[in-house]
Amino acid sequence: MGGVLYIGxxxxxxxxxxxxxxxxxxxxxxxxxxxxxxxxxxGDGFTNILYPSGLFMAILAIALKCLIQNGFALLLHYY
Incomplete structure (x- = not known):
């Protein structure tokens, strides 16, 4: 499925x-x-997780920006 992802x-x-x-x-x-x-x-769903693009990458970028701005305090708050 992963190889077909690049063709279609x-x-x-x-x-x-x-x-x-x-x-x-x-x-x-x-x-x-x-x-x-x-x-x-x-198979399509699993390969979309392994080869992320589009909305998934935007969500990861926003989450990373929020974590950097807060000094990772959100993660440490629960421990």
């Missing part, structure tokens, strides 16, 4: 690339196509 950046692009392969494999393995689609969705 969106979930729809990845779907268009991988679903013909996954549908054939699911038929050969005796797995329903619904399960193959669910596996694709899980």
């Amino acid at each position: 950046a969106t979930g729809s692009g990845q779907d268009m690339i991988t679903m013909p392969i996954m549908s054939g494999l699911s038929d050969l393995l005796g797995v329903t196509r619904q399960t193959a689609i669910l596996a694709f969705q899980y």
Whole structure:
């Protein structure tokens, strides 16, 4: 899934690339196509965490800025 992320950046692009392969494999393995689609969705979600972009990176940048401004006091407050 990670290699397909660079070819088709969106979930729809990845779907268009991988679903013909996954549908054939699911038929050969005796797995329903619904399960193959669910596996694709899980894989897409996990790779979006491993290769963060967009909103996730903006949230991390804002969190880091808040931590730097407060001198990491927010983290130490709970200990």
